[in-house]
Amino acid sequence: MDPRVAIIEERLKSIKKIIAVAAGKGGVGKSTVATGLALVLSEMGHNVGLFDLDFYGPSTHVILGASEEIQPTEERGIVPPKVHGIEFMSLVFYTGKNPAPLRGPDLTNALIELLAITRWGELDFLIVDMPPGLGDTTLDAIRLLKNPNFLVVTTPSRIAYETVSKLVALLSELGIPILGVIENMRRPSDRARASFGVRVLGELPFDEGLEDALGDPGRFLQTEFAQRLHEIALAIIQRSRGLT
């Protein structure tokens, strides 16, 4: 019997709300939305954690500007370091610039290990940057995280809608709460698309200034992207109160 699973619930006890930011697809700006949401909620005065579960392509540390010197501390497990006021955990602390070529069972074991040994503080929100797709880590997160609420990110592209609709269908079938959909990278010329039957929380513009603000949270929070995300965050707070 694997004892690690038994302790996960205890490890997540100090977290009021877990928000899994998912897309079912790569390239829609999911990590930017997840990190931005963590920064915006933290700026509002909430205690926030950010957990990067994209083991193949972790990138939230780049957006957050976490320097290589920042590391978790050991204290009866591992305590996530605070980066710009956010408790932050990522596999990248242990892989650095090296790839993590993991097969399915290894992904599951790595996630269980991280969940079993990470000691989060008292958090109002834990934002989870989910991997693309509906594979092992997504299914494990649904199984192991304490009642996660999903926030689904898409772009106006038909390609993104096609894939993301499958994620929404799966979550709906499993009865997992969906906070809503965010349409990212919207340009004024983009056509309106049919909804998934899930509430659209808002649109985020294709922001030319965003790339230069990556790694600099102060500047990031000044972007139009972050300001629009602030409005969406208020809607999320309102909506998350209504979902269990």
Added chain:
Amino acid sequence: MHEWALAESVVATVKRVAHEKKLHRITEITVKVGELQQIEREIFEFALEQMLSQADSPMRDAKVVLEVERAQFCCRVCGTRWAFETQQLSPEIAEAIHFIPELAHTYIRCPQCHSPDFEVVQGRGVWLASLKGEE
């Protein structure tokens, strides 16, 4: 210490199993640890004993048997089998694998064909091998 976190998970599992099997007294707990986990045996045993002595009465006097299983790999590409050798790793890499044993795939390669695509045949994880007690 990472060992404390794992010891805590073992004690939580013992508690759950004892409850399910309606055991009123637990006499012996056998825990197996994979070598890849690179656990400091003394710290892990100390942590287990400390936590058990503070836990509910059914497990307070339980004897702890700790067994370490050697780690072995088998390459999925060329079929080579080899054993885990900590002495070949830098302290930073050994520590990364200690925390997340799957990172063996990041830092270890097949000695024959250099592939990262290998199976950990044995010696990974921590598990409760057996529990003896009285109903």
